[in-house]
Amino acid sequence: MRPRAYLDPMPVRGRIARPQPKGLPLINMGFNELPYPPAPKVAEALALAAQRAQSYGSPHNDALRAALGARNGLASDQIICGNGSEELLDVIARVFARPGDEILISEFGYIQFALTANRVGASLIKASEQAFTSDIDALVAAVTERTRILFLANPNNPTGTMVPLAELARLARTLPPTVVLVLDLAYGEFAPEGYCAQVHGLVAEHENVAVTRTFSKAYGLAGARVGWCHGPDWMIPLLYAARGMGTVNALAQAAACAALDEMDVVASRVREIVSERHRLAAALTTLGFTVLPSQANFLLISPPDGTPETTEALVEHLFDTAGIIVNRTREAGLERFLRFSLSRAAHNDLLLETVRAFLDGPP
Numbered sequence: 001m002r003p004r005a006y007l008d009p010m011p012v013r014g015r016i017a018r019p020q021p022k023g024l025p026l027i028n029m030g031f032n033e034l035p036y037p038p039a040p041k042v043a044e045a046l047a048l049a050a051q052r053a054q055s056y057g058s059p060h061n062d063a064l065r066a067a068l069g070a071r072n073g074l075a076s077d078q079i080i081c082g083n084g085s086e087e088l089l090d091v092i093a094r095v096f097a098r099p100g101d102e103i104l105i106s107e108f109g110y111i112q113f114a115l116t117a118n119r120v121g122a123s124l125i126k127a128s129e130q131a132f133t134s135d136i137d138a139l140v141a142a143v144t145e146r147t148r149i150l151f152l153a154n155p156n157n158p159t160g161t162m163v164p165l166a167e168l169a170r171l172a173r174t175l176p177p178t179v180v181l182v183l184d185l186a187y188g189e190f191a192p193e194g195y196c197a198q199v200h201g202l203v204a205e206h207e208n209v210a211v212t213r214t215f216s217k218a219y220g221l222a223g224a225r226v227g228w229c230h231g232p233d234w235m236i237p238l239l240y241a242a243r244g245m246g247t248v249n250a251l252a253q254a255a256a257c258a259a260l261d262e263m264d265v266v267a268s269r270v271r272e273i274v275s276e277r278h279r280l281a282a283a284l285t286t287l288g289f290t291v292l293p294s295q296a297n298f299l300l301i302s303p304p305d306g307t308p309e310t311t312e313a314l315v316e317h318l319f320d321t322a323g324i325i326v327n328r329t330r331e332a333g334l335e336r337f338l339r340f341s342l343s344r345a346a347h348n349d350l351l352l353e354t355v356r357a358f359l360d361g362p363p
């Protein structure tokens, strides 16, 4: 006899478990991280905070919320921070969903939404997409009286595609007010300028809309684990009720505050990644790849013959010959695709060269 668990076990998953056969340094293009180290002021803030690590950070992240509010033109008491935005997705689910309830997502929606639904025992409902893009009409049609939350990422991971603001506004207007609409903007900074601010505007117009953001992508602080949620007044105290007391650690708070003072650095890095995205998308299209129209810091691509076997062989080839790690998307139902994060030009060039050699076949 053993204690009874309510969840299925989650195996520890290796990406590519074997060592790189040539002993090359690994180039991880599989996690949608930024390829740059923290800006000098961010590194300084981290070092300073490390010297005070005997003390707790602010439990309600006061300085960080104030800085986020000022930077984004939002009321700081409508902001809650979390240990990465993934914590806040869980927090929202714990507040609003229970077994028997439904959580609605888009067909190729971010994998974490499904994990979150599983954790609270809610049923996961998927609405079909059009051209690998969330379909607002299909989402609205999938709402039932048991729907409690609709999680929607724009741009979405792993597809990289995005729904325009007008469609999101239509969704917010059409959805029953009893369904929480969570708009995940983890990659929003890589979308056309102004998109994030406009999406935040929907929170002011609707009592049931919340927006999540992260420091893991454009701000390059994935290891610090800082995310935030902007929601209506009434919702924030409920989210605090479900969140741990000191989940954003003091070092992470200091790093995030410093990053908000380095917006020029953030903006120039985002510009470089977006320009590399255009360059790689064009080059891969010329090589015959299917390249989804990404608005994020990664591309979802499928090789010219479009078979899952070729995709798998290419994933292995990138690792074996260049040490490049990319992301397999078969678990998301995208067997013929692979996803890679845009990096600096030299690593992106290496990826292109390795892809070309793969297509040319053995010499």
Ligand SMILES: Cc1ncc(COP(=O)(O)O)c(C=O)c1O
Binding pocket: 031, 032, 083, 084, 085, 086, 087, 110, 112, 153, 155, 156, 157, 184, 186, 187, 213, 214, 215, 216, 222, 225, 226, 227
């Ligand atoms: C769409 C999307 N949302 C949220 C997250 C969670 O990011 P974090 O917990 O690092 O803020 C990710 C991470 O990859 C993501 O792809």
